Amino acid sequence: MVNSAKEVRKITQKWIEQHLADVKDFVSLGLPEIDDRYNVWRVPIVLSNATSHLIGEAKIGLLGNVMDSTRPELIRTRAKRFINEVSAPDRKRQELFYPAPIPNKVILGDAMKVLEELPPDTAQLVITSPPYYNAKPESCEFIDYQEYLNFLRGVIIRIREVLSEGRFFTINVSPVLVRRTSRSTSSKRIPIPFDVHQIMASAGFEFIDDIIWVKPEGAGWNLGRGRRFAADRQPLQYKPVSVTEYVLVYRKKTTKLIDWNIRKHYDSKLVEQSRILGDYDVTNVWHIPPGHHKRHPAVFPDELVHKLIRYYSFIDDLVLDPFAGSGTVGRVAIDMNRRFLLIDNNPKYFHPMKEELSKLAITRNIRVDYEVSDHLGEANDS
Numbered sequence: 001m002v003n004s005a006k007e008v009r010k011i012t013q014k015w016i017e018q019h020l021a022d023v024k025d026f027v028s029l030g031l032p033e034i035d036d037r038y039n040v041w042r043v044p045i046v047l048s049n050a051t052s053h054l055i056g057e058a059k060i061g062l063l064g065n066v067m068d069s070t071r072p073e074l075i076r077t078r079a080k081r082f083i084n085e086v087s088a089p090d091r092k093r094q095e096l097f098y099p100a101p102i103p104n105k106v107i108l109g110d111a112m113k114v115l116e117e118l119p120p121d122t123a124q125l126v127i128t129s130p131p132y133y134n135a136k137p138e139s140c141e142f143i144d145y146q147e148y149l150n151f152l153r154g155v156i157i158r159i160r161e162v163l164s165e166g167r168f169f170t171i172n173v174s175p176v177l178v179r180r181t182s183r184s185t186s187s188k189r190i191p192i193p194f195d196v197h198q199i200m201a202s203a204g205f206e207f208i209d210d211i212i213w214v215k216p217e218g219a220g221w222n223l224g225r226g227r228r229f230a231a232d233r234q235p236l237q238y239k240p241v242s243v244t245e246y247v248l249v250y251r252k253k254t255t256k257l258i259d260w261n262i263r264k265h266y267d268s269k270l271v272e273q274s275r276i277l278g279d280y281d282v283t284n285v286w287h288i289p290p291g292h293h294k295r296h297p298a299v300f301p302d303e304l305v306h307k308l309i310r311y312y313s314f315i316d317d318l319v320l321d322p323f324a325g326s327g328t329v330g331r332v333a334i335d336m337n338r339r340f341l342l343i344d345n346n347p348k349y350f351h352p353m354k355e356e357l358s359k360l361a362i363t364r365n366i367r368v369d370y371e372v373s374d375h376l377g378e379a380n381d382s
């Protein structure tokens with residue numbers, strides 16, 4: 001009687017050496033499982049490349065015999081198909097990943113409309129912080145929270161179309177406080193990241209990580225949250241001052257492993273040069289002071305963008321920010337030898353961004369194109 005997966009693997013391996021000697025280097029074994037219904041062990045036979053694609057199955061009886069229904073010819077044919085594919089130089093070249101050759105660009109326009117006009121494989125990384133819900137209740141462009149989520153869904157779905165397969169989408173979102181409207185009502189905290197997660201998952205993105213961006217204590221005190229508790233010290237009234245924001249990290253869904261993105265890159269030298277050497281963030285808690293900009297009220301700190309670009313892109317990749325604001329993503333991308341595509345619908349931010357990036361482009365001797373789209377939508381200040 002065979003009663004361990006290890007024994008079953010040994011039997012199967014021996015059978016492969018006898019019956020599939022010519023392709024044995026291209027196949028490997030999956031996890032053996034016992035099938036109680038037929039009293040056999042089933043051993044998946046997979047391609048020994050990163051796809052681990054299933055090409056057959058060995059059936060081992062409880063006495064250690066390989067059953068007749070295990071078909072070596074079929075497994076051989078499938079394995080050979082794979083061998084031919086990897087050895088055909090043209091096919092191999094075709095399979096390499098080439099991004100769309102898009103120059104650095106800054107567009108004044110509505111993200112939703114502009115994204116619709118971009119070709120597939122435009123972006124290899126997205127870093128963005130969407131406009132805040134209810135930042136200024138008196139001038140909020142969204143009728144209600146649901147409309148805000150619908151807007152985000154629209155943009156996220158379009159980003160999916162322009163982001164390359166298996167590449168990353170990082171989004172900075174945090175719960176927002178909706179202040180009370182009178183003494184008899186209470187303020188509310190809306191857990192935006194959790195609703196955004198639902199949208200990302202249903203739009204075809206796989207959740208990878210939640211980076212907790214911690215700001216120095218004191219950064220949130222001006223909102224007045226927690227003052228009541230600090231004075232009265234009554235249970236149930238406890239409300240901590242929030243000093244964190246989320247950066248949610250997603251990958252565009254694919255059956256391929258991250259290893260595939262690395263191996264299929266069109267230039268192995270760039271891959272090597274992009275390696276993350278030296279110190280790096282070992283945990284998901286990043287302590288970074290908030291960013292400041294003289295012409296924009298809510299900007300990314302350069303350090304945050306620097307880390308995201310470093311961890312989630314290769315040199316020469318294009319980084320997209322559909323809500324570019326002051327253009328932090330563009331400035332840091334230049335610094336890190338990545339291309340960028342920035343969109344913002346507010347002329348108040350577009351023009352200073354253009355001015356700043358043009359100066360930087362001259363000193364770095366790089367080209368940046370600027371475009372005013374027909375679609376401006378409604379400008380939102382946050």
Ligand SMILES: C[S@@+](CC[C@H](N)C(=O)[O-])C[C@H]1O[C@@H](n2cnc3c(N)ncnc32)[C@H](O)[C@@H]1O
Nearest residue numbers: 110111131299300323325326328344345346382
């Ligand atoms: C939170 S800010 C982003 C700031 C940016 N991360 C930075 O570092 O400067 C959001 C930006 O989205 C822009 N925005 C709002 N609605 C937009 C839309 N429909 N299309 C494009 N940009 C939009 C706003 O003008 C604002 O500058």
